[in-house]
Amino acid sequence: MSEQVLYAQNSAWSDVIPIPQFDEGAKPVAPILYSEEYRDATDYFRGVVRAGEKSQRVLDLTEHLIRLNPGHYSVWQYRYDTLLAIKADLREELRRMDELATTHMKTYQVWHHRQLLIEQLHEPDSELDFIKTILDIDSKNYHTWGYRQWILAHFNREDLWIAEIRYVEQMLKKDLRNNSAWNHRFFVLWSNGRRESGEIQDEFLRTEIQFVKDNISLAPNNDAAWNYYRGVLQHTNQPFSTQLNFVKLYAEERDSDSDTDSEVVLDLDNPSPGPRAVLPCAIAMEFLAEIYEEKRTPEDIDKAISLYHKLTILDKIRKSYWEWRTAEAKRLLTE
Amino acid sequence: MTVTGQSTVASESGNALYLLFRKSQSSTIMNVNLLSEQRVIEDGYRTETSLEQWLVEDSFLEALPSDPSKISVLKRNEHLNYLAKLLLEGLNKRYAVQDASQPWLTFWILQSFSLLGVLLDPGNKQKVINTILAMQHPDGGFGGGPKQAPHILPTYAAICTLAIVGRPGKGGGWDEINRKGLYNFFLSLKQPDGSFHVMRDGEVDIRGTYCLLAVSTMLNILTPTLVEGVPDFVRSCQTYEGGFSCASYARFMEGQLLSFPRPSLGEAHGGYTSCALASWVFLKPFWEGTSTPSIDVKRTIRWLTKQQGGGANMGGFRGRTNKLVDGCYSWWVGGCFALLPALGIQIDSVPRHIDNADDAAHDNDSEWDDVEEELFNSQALQDYIIYLAQAPSGGLRDKPQKSPDAYHTLYNLAGLSIAQHRVRPVPSERDWIPQPGENLILLKEKRILPILSCKDDALDLDPSETADARDARRKRVFTEVYWWKEQESLSQVKGGSINRVNATHPLFNLTVSHIQPMLSYFYGQP
Numbered sequence: 122m123s124e125q126v127l128y129a130q131n132s133a134w135s136d137v138i139p140i141p142q143f144d145e146g147a148k149p150v151a152p153i154l155y156s157e158e159y160r161d162a163t164d165y166f167r168g169v170v171r172a173g174e175k176s177q178r179v180l181d182l183t184e185h186l187i188r189l190n191p192g193h194y195s196v197w198q199y200r201y202d203t204l205l206a207i208k209a210d211l212r213e214e215l216r217r218m219d220e221l222a223t224t225h226m227k228t229y230q231v232w233h234h235r236q237l238l239i240e241q242l243h244e245p246d247s248e249l250d251f252i253k254t255i256l257d258i259d260s261k262n263y264h265t266w267g268y269r270q271w272i273l274a275h276f277n278r279e280d281l282w283i284a285e286i287r288y289v290e291q292m293l294k295k296d297l298r299n300n301s302a303w304n305h306r307f308f309v310l311w312s313n314g315r316r317e318s319g320e321i322q323d324e325f326l327r328t329e330i331q332f333v334k335d336n337i338s339l340a341p342n343n344d345a346a347w348n349y350y351r352g353v354l355q356h357t358n359q360p361f362s363t364q365l366n367f368v369k370l371y372a373e374e375r376d377s378d379s380d381t382d383s384e385v386v387l388d389l390d391n392p393s394p395g396p397r398a399v400l401p402c403a404i405a406m407e408f409l410a411e412i413y414e415e416k417r418t419p420e421d422i423d424k425a426i427s428l429y430h431k432l433t434i435l436d437k438i439r440k441s442y443w444e445w446r447t448a449e450a451k452r453l454l455t456e
Numbered sequence: 457m458t459v460t461g462q463s464t465v466a467s468e469s470g471n472a473l474y475l476l477f478r479k480s481q482s483s484t485i486m487n488v489n490l491l492s493e494q495r496v497i498e499d500g501y502r503t504e505t506s507l508e509q510w511l512v513e514d515s516f517l518e519a520l521p522s523d524p525s526k527i528s529v530l531k532r533n534e535h536l537n538y539l540a541k542l543l544l545e546g547l548n549k550r551y552a553v554q555d556a557s558q559p560w561l562t563f564w565i566l567q568s569f570s571l572l573g574v575l576l577d578p579g580n581k582q583k584v585i586n587t588i589l590a591m592q593h594p595d596g597g598f599g600g601g602p603k604q605a606p607h608i609l610p611t612y613a614a615i616c617t618l619a620i621v622g623r624p625g626k627g628g629g630w631d632e633i634n635r636k637g638l639y640n641f642f643l644s645l646k647q648p649d650g651s652f653h654v655m656r657d658g659e660v661d662i663r664g665t666y667c668l669l670a671v672s673t674m675l676n677i678l679t680p681t682l683v684e685g686v687p688d689f690v691r692s693c694q695t696y697e698g699g700f701s702c703a704s705y706a707r708f709m710e711g712q713l714l715s716f717p718r719p720s721l722g723e724a725h726g727g728y729t730s731c732a733l734a735s736w737v738f739l740k741p742f743w744e745g746t747s748t749p750s751i752d753v754k755r756t757i758r759w760l761t762k763q764q765g766g767g768a769n770m771g772g773f774r775g776r777t778n779k780l781v782d783g784c785y786s787w788w789v790g791g792c793f794a795l796l797p798a799l800g801i802q803i804d805s806v807p808r809h810i811d812n813a814d815d816a817a818h819d820n821d822s823e824w825d826d827v828e829e830e831l832f833n834s835q836a837l838q839d840y841i842i843y844l845a846q847a848p849s850g851g852l853r854d855k856p857q858k859s860p861d862a863y864h865t866l867y868n869l870a871g872l873s874i875a876q877h878r879v880r881p882v883p884s885e886r887d888w889i890p891q892p893g894e895n896l897i898l899l900k901e902k903r904i905l906p907i908l909s910c911k912d913d914a915l916d917l918d919p920s921e922t923a924d925a926r927d928a929r930r931k932r933v934f935t936e937v938y939w940w941k942e943q944e945s946l947s948q949v950k951g952g953s954i955n956r957v958n959a960t961h962p963l964f965n966l967t968v969s970h971i972q973p974m975l976s977y978f979y980g981q982p
């Protein structure tokens with residue numbers, strides 16, 4: 122329990138007329154049974170809003186309320202109005218928000234408030250470091266990643282972009298199944314809005330494809346990496362068929378006859394699945410089927426359909442989807 | 457209390473809820489599907505993500521009953537009691553963190569009632585109407601509670617709630633909606649890139665777009681000015697995975713908006729994908745005459761189907777690639793499939809059976825081989841909700857070991873509804889009654905229509921439109937969303953009719969019987 126004195130009993134607030142949430146006599150449904158502390162603070166908040174007061178004590182009151190309910194957007198909005206009105210030190214506000222963002226990292230408003238402050242301050246540098254401390258705690262926090270991307274896009278500074286590639290590499294090293302990190306990689310390298318796909322250099326694309334293949338070879342049944350792989354190819358208009366040699370390694374059953382040690386031809390461009398990988402990977406079979414679909418001959422379509430048929434069994438939860446893909450593949454022949 | 461015929465729940469405050477159940481029939485015992493033993497494939501390379509997945513699968517297998525018949529039914533009465541308690545007795549002080557989501561709490565509870573086949577008595581309906589109207593801002597729009605700032609999201613929840621309990625006429629809620637003020641509020645939030653702030657100085661995200669389009673459609677205030685540029689915002693949220701993220705970044709150069717590329721901010725996510733697809737359908741009436749912009753629907757479908765968890769995930773949906781399944785995505789992701797026909801995807805072309813007789817691995821799970829009219833496994837989704845998402849003492853939840861809440865109660869039930877029923881657009885043969893002001897007044901004199909808030913209808917919300925163009929546009933909007941119907945022959949209620957919930961309109965998450973009267977009223981149609 123908080124030791125805080127109620128505003129109603131605090132002489133420093135005696136000039137404010139508290140306003141109850143509902144007017145006299147209202148019988149609301151689904152009423153929230155507020156604590157005394159919360160009800161009192163919101164009564165006084167409504168009071169200052171009605172009076173239009175913007176002052177230091179309003180900052181105290183709104184901070185108190187935010188700690189009780191970080192999702193109270195009207196309180197945030199009024200706090201921001203007040204900060205600007207009294208020309209408060211926004212750097213100090215940002216520091217104060219560090220702790221709140223850590224405690225309430227899943228709340229939209231803590232991130233949006235930071236964004237408003239940073240827009241005023243134009244100082245993104247330390248912000249990326251701060252965001253990192255949050256992602257260290259919750260590596261998939263949606264708002265945090267979105268905010269990080271906003272910082273990068275908004276300030277659009279070469280040094281920030283370059284450092285970001287290293288950062289996302291670290292994140293993937295920690296957990297190569299973290300789809301937020303893959304998504305961020307795509308954002309930083311491909312969809313940052315800075316260049317059209319036509320400008321992408323072959324060498325850059327080649328390195329990137331190699332990166333994703335190496336990751337797939339470590340843990341082949343990882344949708345995040347495959348989705349990224351597909352995404353890069355589609356974004357750069359590369360046919361899937363350019364990847365046939367690699368994808369085949371993952372779309373087929375392990376060859377149990379061959380002695381793995383003696384017969385493996387070391388192909389660094391197309392790393393093989395590790396010994397404990399579970400093959401075939403459903404997602405590689407789909408990829409392979411799409412390679413066949415690209416060729417569009419009746420024989421290739423048959424091969425695709427046969428893969429989709431296998432998927433109705435291997436990936437049974439998506440049975441009707443694979444049946445639909447079969448129908449779609451057949452349609453390719455008539456188009 | 458038994459779940460047959462008509463019965464009544466008496467709440468402690470003495471109010472009565474009238475329960476209108478379909479007559480229940482003998483329930484079929486469901487079998488837990490045999491695939492549930494299939495676990496996450498770690499490829500001998502464990503990371504935090506795969507470990508978490510493994511642990512949650514453990515907890516699912518533990519939560520499954522050893523005697524499957526024990527919880528094979530929808531615990532209708534437990535859920536009703538849970539919801540009635542929230543509505544009538546109130547929410548404990550932990551709900552203070554949702555103090556700015558009060559219309560949502562009401563909507564979650566009331567729409568759950570609708571899906572469970574329960575209507576409120578007139579006295580309680582009136583209380584709900586009064587509660588919601590207390591949250592309307594004097595200048596238009598609704599806040600998250602009385603005397604809060606107007607915000608798009610609670611406005612959607614408030615209007616949906618009024619669709620459920622409201623009516624025309626004084627005190628009925630519908631005529632008290634300040635449509636002109638609301639329209640101006642919406643316009644004030646609009647950005648040059650076609651996005652909307654959710655409130656003044658608030659964040660931009662696609663939930664706001666969805667809520668604004670849904671409300672404007674319901675209230676007949678969706679104008680060309682309001683939707684201009686919105687399609688570009690929506691499609692720029694589509695990520696390389698096929699799903700949609702929460703927003704995109706609009707880049708300007710010398711004050712000019714660069715149309716593309718606009719990077720999406722955040723990763724593909726079930727909730728935002730739901731908002732994006734429904735928004736796309738709301739935008740359809742505005743495509744005529746202009747070149748139709750596009751989203752990659754096939755890539756979306758691929759992403760959507762990949763979110764359904766097989767094996768030990770019991771058919772639940774996750775909200776993002778490689779994340780854990782969660783009951784609320786039953787609606788956010790599951791509900792997207794019901795939008796596909798309106799997006800031009802014909803599912804009827806799916807062959808009903810593929811001959812797998814030669815496949816031995818296929819023998820033991822006939823439960824999974826039911827005729828499927830959907831691109832997802834609707835039978836398995838029902839398993840997840842019935843077996844894992846129901847809390848023993850009422851209410852539904854994210855997953856076992858989580859507590860139930862109003863939000864997860866609704867979105868699990870709505871997901872169950874989507875899995876059970878097919879609500880689809882059907883071509884209409886009914887006439888449109890032209891809507892420009894004079895005709896309405898004429899109709900009113902003949903007492904064909906209930907009194908429409910006629911002052912609003914004479915409103916020139918969008919001066920750029922002629923009266924004829926306005927009427928034609930309203931007709932298109934109305935036709936797009938009104939003529940959705942449950943195709944009852946295609947219902948597949950797993951576990952028998954005792955588990956049946958009502959059908960919901962995939963665009964609004966309201967029952968057809970609730971959304972249609974509201975649309976008729978605001979579009980001046982009989």
Ligand SMILES: [Zn+2]
Nearest residue numbers: 782783784854
């Ligand atoms: Zn959830």
